[in-house]
Amino acid sequence: MTAFILHNYFRSSTSxxxxxxxxxxxxxxxxxxxxxxxxxxxxxxxxxxxxxGLVPSLVLEDGTTLTQSLSIIEYLxxxxxxxxxxxxxSIDRARVRAIAYSIACEVHPLNNLRVLEYLRSAFGADEHxxxxxxxxxxxxxxxPLEKMLAEDAKTGRFCHGDAPSIADVCxxxxxxxxxxxxxxxxxxxTISRIFEACAQLPQFQQAAPDNQPDAE
Amino acid sequence: MTAFILHNYFRSSTSxxxxxxxxxxxxxxxxxxxxxxxxxxxxxxxxxxxxxGLVPSLVLEDGTTLTQSLSIIEYLxxxxxxxxxxxxxSIDRARVRAIAYSIACEVHPLNNLRVLEYLRSAFGADEHxxxxxxxxxxxxxxxPLEKMLAEDAKTGRFCHGDAPSIADVCxxxxxxxxxxxxxxxxxxxTISRIFEACAQLPQFQQAAPDNQPDAE
Numbered sequence: 001m002t003a004f005i006l007h008n009y010f011r012s013s014t015s016x017x018x019x020x021x022x023x024x025x026x027x028x029x030x031x032x033x034x035x036x037x038x039x040x041x042x043x044x045x046x047x048x049x050x051x052x053g054l055v056p057s058l059v060l061e062d063g064t065t066l067t068q069s070l071s072i073i074e075y076l077x078x079x080x081x082x083x084x085x086x087x088x089x090s091i092d093r094a095r096v097r098a099i100a101y102s103i104a105c106e107v108h109p110l111n112n113l114r115v116l117e118y119l120r121s122a123f124g125a126d127e128h129x130x131x132x133x134x135x136x137x138x139x140x141x142x143x144p145l146e147k148m149l150a151e152d153a154k155t156g157r158f159c160h161g162d163a164p165s166i167a168d169v170c171x172x173x174x175x176x177x178x179x180x181x182x183x184x185x186x187x188x189x190t191i192s193r194i195f196e197a198c199a200q201l202p203q204f205q206q207a208a209p210d211n212q213p214d215a216e
Numbered sequence: 217m218t219a220f221i222l223h224n225y226f227r228s229s230t231s232x233x234x235x236x237x238x239x240x241x242x243x244x245x246x247x248x249x250x251x252x253x254x255x256x257x258x259x260x261x262x263x264x265x266x267x268x269g270l271v272p273s274l275v276l277e278d279g280t281t282l283t284q285s286l287s288i289i290e291y292l293x294x295x296x297x298x299x300x301x302x303x304x305x306s307i308d309r310a311r312v313r314a315i316a317y318s319i320a321c322e323v324h325p326l327n328n329l330r331v332l333e334y335l336r337s338a339f340g341a342d343e344h345x346x347x348x349x350x351x352x353x354x355x356x357x358x359x360p361l362e363k364m365l366a367e368d369a370k371t372g373r374f375c376h377g378d379a380p381s382i383a384d385v386c387x388x389x390x391x392x393x394x395x396x397x398x399x400x401x402x403x404x405x406t407i408s409r410i411f412e413a414c415a416q417l418p419q420f421q422q423a424a425p426d427n428q429p430d431a432e
Contacts, residue, residue: 051363123339
């Protein structure tokens, strides 16, 4: 049974997040690729599904389309709570969400394909300047995040204890993204250790860009 | 009784969000300003509270510090559910969160003070180029958002029905921010109407930059 249709792109970091959550919760889905570099997400047929022209979008069994990866993940967490990706107490949930949002609201939006394209066209940024920009925003968040994770007793094998959460989902997708711009991870031993723990989970592995049908 | 300490800055859009939510839920708080333009958020005393050096941070009665505006808002919503800022069903919550995140993850991160400063220093962007950048990212999200809000029967006086939600909190803060860069709102009648509805709520009004003790 395929309850869900996932409109996505193999390399998209927000698509990795949603795939990891669907896999983790054991929810099967139909994979529909949209090639971002070829602009397929801006075609009328896709804009009819998601007027923002962004991936991922998740179409539910009743035809409702959900957009924005974190909103989709909160939906899946509430409707399919087992195995959980948020802890039980409000304070712990706030800690997990703050880690997730520090990546989703401070790093990823700045390092999106469309933003890098704007830097090239409006400011004539070359590949060197693009890579500096990319790494700058990763480091701005990863430096305090490393410290926070390393010094907090609530950090375990994963960002929060010994089971993955939405914080790990975002961390995993971002660290994969970093590899394309050769981000030096040597200053981030805790983040790297947690990334490796995520990468050992088959459900996360199967969400990685290289393992998708549209991978190049 | 002042249960909360809010570290924030009058003009910060993410601070507006948290102030609006605290006011809406009738939760009193001590207002501690940190002047972003003077770099006060990067002083050691503030980094000890929030290693990311970002505002807002909310310190709870037990001394726990919460960071990231949306994470703080989810905490407040769960611990102080009345009056609610999220609808009841998972699908409606997903709609509200998607609107909130389309602003919080697609517009605001690109138009942050620190990003505009990077454009000036790394790419020599002048004030004209900065304003074009700012407006570009607002329009990229506001165009489809306007269409989505205008065409969906779930839109009411506010983004979702006739009571404010976290979507309105984000919309309100963003539209205030837009005013500094003279964003032309004439193409956004629905967003403008919802903004005006928010601006008529005393709790939102009191969260606006001009009404803060550190306003300039």
